[in-house]
Amino acid sequence: MASVINSFGISGINAYLVKIETDTIYGQPSVSIVGLGDTAVKESKERLEAAVVHTKYEFPKMKIVINLSPCDIKKCGSHFDLGMAIGLLIQSKQIVIEVELDNFAFIGELSLNADLRPCSGILPMVIEAKKLGIKNVIVPKENMEEASLVTGINIFGFRTLNEIIDFLEGTSSYGSIDNLKEEHIVNTKYLVDFSDVQGQNDTIELVMIAAAGGHNILLSGAPGCGKSMIAKRIPTILPAMTEEEALEVTKIYSVSGMLKNRGKLITERPFRAPHHNASTNSLIGGGNNAMPGEISLAHNGVLFLDEIAEFNKRTLDALRQPMEDNIVTVSRVKSTNTYPAKFMLVAAMNPCPCGYYGEKKCKCTDYEVLKYRQKISGPILDRIDIQKNVQGVKFMNLTSSKNGVSSEYIRKKVETARKIQIKRYEKFHGINCNSQMTPDMIKKFCALDQESLQLLQKAYEKYRYSVRTFHKFLKVARTFADIDQSEKILKKHIAKSIMCRELEKEQCNMIVV
Template identity: 45%
Template sequence: MIAKVTSCGLMGVDGFVVDVEVDISNGLPSFEIVGLPDTAVRESKERVRAAIKNCNYEFPIKRITVNLAPAHIKKEGPCFDLPISIAILHASEQIQVDDIKDYMLIGELSLNGELRPINGVLPIAMAAYKNDIKKIIVPTQNAYEAAVVKGLEVYPANNLYQIILHLTGEKRIEPFAVDFDSLFSNTDRYGVDFSDVKGQDNVKRALEVAAAGGHNCLMIGPPGAGKTMIAKRLPAILPDMTFEESLEVTKIHSIAGLMPQNMPLITTRPFRHPHHTISNASLVGGGKVPKPGEISLAHYGVLFLDELPEFKKDVLEVMRQPLEDGQVTIARVNATLTYPCECMLIASMNPCKCGFYGDNTKECTCTPLQIQKYLGKVSGPLLDRLDIHVEVSPVRYKSLESDETSESSSRIKDRVNRARKIQIERYKGYNIFSNAQLQPSHMHKFCNLGDQEKNLLKMAFDRLGLSARAHNRILKVARTIADLDESENIQSSHLAEAIQYRSLDRKFWR
């Protein structure tokens, strides 16, 4: 007899429906799985066999063929254990399920029939809903995540026997629901605040501009000046995530197996802080079947690269195209997948190997050649993609001991939200949501300058020896500063501030 159960596989950040077909026939006892299964899927034979026996059902001593369709797409992971088990029991007529076509089943089985959680449940649940499958059975630990898909009935289960009782109608499982209002109700989700930062007003202003326009930023200064401390507080002034953004970010983290327990959605902006020993594949994604890297895990959030010159040069260069395109395409023999990576890149570095080049309080011990070699690790093309460069000076004792309270993240965030709202209204219909996403074709329309501003920009372009890309970056940053001032036109003061955020080109690299 033949039985068919619906399940789901993963390709990139999306799920695709897999039909688990089981045929049981007379012949020499065997158990074969076809349809491009990987090692984890092939090993499910032993898990399925043991789980069925330990749930007091009979494993058929016949010729069993399992087909995972479509057969031309590689299937990976242990999520097919449950549908294979149910299909075998159905095909062997040990259970009778009339509405099996209405369900999607996913889950890994232990040898005693317990159901274990799997990765990527959210994209699987979304694929079920898109394919008009209204019911899904998942491991209990994955129920929160699956239940965020509205219109889908989620049935959490602990073991194979419980699922059999539900499908046969003997003891139904209650559908699981999520309180969506409570997910976004927590106002203090980051635990850090800009009010903790003493002094550094110029750096906080630069990061406010970066947050308002979605710009990449480089902080350069001596050790202990507060670069990392300030960077960690950047997500607290970014606009709150929308439900659609949360879904997209959650999909990526779910596939990577990084979802916090009992948290159905990621509602805070991601902050990824990889170590400088990271590899190319870990940063942008890779593997036999490509997995998302740190740049994709920071989607709609912040990717912070501390001690930028300490990263391998090829690792830094591989980021250039993803930073421009907002997505990274990874080609392998098994698959070519595209992951989104619309993130803000925030980098920090010392001005030299010892960290005190240009410092007024401590003497630099590096030779000019050592300084040039250290700074040369960051290429010009990558530097051009960093819209804002800001110097971070050592904090003075007077600032540290001051009782004056610095401006809080909530007040800065209010200004950022107003600027973002202006940008969304301005670019309605252009599929642009921040100034950083402006293309060269849009510059003349949205970043138009008067004669005085044009002369100022020309003088800066000639003196600093800027590239065409840097020219466009200055215009984008100036547009953001004007939005923070709620000014329709870019004024000379806005342009001057934007230009001074490129002054490090001349001071350290020229």
């Protein structure tokens, strides 16, 4: 009878159980690994042979068949090495296990010297083990802290294959693990602050609204007016993530192999700023192994697209569906992976090719300006809640000794507004802020009085806004009301939300002219 060892594979950002079945058959000595493994899985037979020999055991001179079940799912990674080695030694009766293997899972890459090396994706694997009722997980020592982020399951970390065998055979004991929650927190100290920004109070107010409600925002202005400076300070005013959000983000970075502080829970919201030459796959996700893209790495955080008009138009248009659905599905011939992509889009651009539209030194024709702005398609612009023309800073503001509004002050207002929203949506799963409201929720929480309706109707009919834009007006107005701690949306909140789409209005007027 073949030996069976528990391990895990990764699909998207979630793990699934993989049974490693090992059997030895009389015949020409060989190693066959079946079950749709990638190159890293196929090459494990060489690592397996060297590791077994270095642990002073004999590599069976028989036909060895290793099956990774389920066999119809593509499997990637080198973390199956450990399970294969344990299964082979058990099947060849070279070790006698004193524990019940059904309660154990094995994850780890083996070196040629039988040392255990760290792997990516440990966190979702341990989470899946807990769901399945597997009580014990054996991982490389370097992954132990990351695995111990999951409570209610026993994590064992080892450095070598020999140590694991001694533990399983009962010849050596293993000390208990102290799972101290506070040690898993990464505290980030920002070197920038909104107090550095001078003369842009109107823009900062809209950025505060965007952060409070999770709204997408586009900043358009001449070079050097402070667009990028403001955008890069947005992380300093974002509210702290909930434990559920932090775990989601940490899972994504673990699967991507980008978890810098192993064993630390990511508690600061991500801020991703890809260059404008980024490919569609790098932004959306994909590649041979369908890894998460920038929009997934920005999950529960900010995706900053500086010089958005310089991005490839097809790449930008690929953002349409993720911006609406908060997920992205990457399909390949043999697999389909779905990644979360709930991000706040922050974009910056120049108003024209030369960057100085409206000033004397601008030589761009209306056609050139219109063509430049049309690099951002209508559907993308329609999905951006707040569009602000950023003006240049006056000399008196630059020379003023007074600091601007601090990030701490803005963050307190943002957190107060978010607390109101979290309480409002506590009965709705997955809804944390105003930008995520569904049409039914908009009807319930964004009721308007007659004056506000008339004002909104005039703007809607004059500029022929879409239904999506109409809903975005209501969502932004709801955030303005939350900042003011007002239970009802007032006429002034609707007026402010209508004024938040300056770029779209300007472009509409240019077309009319």
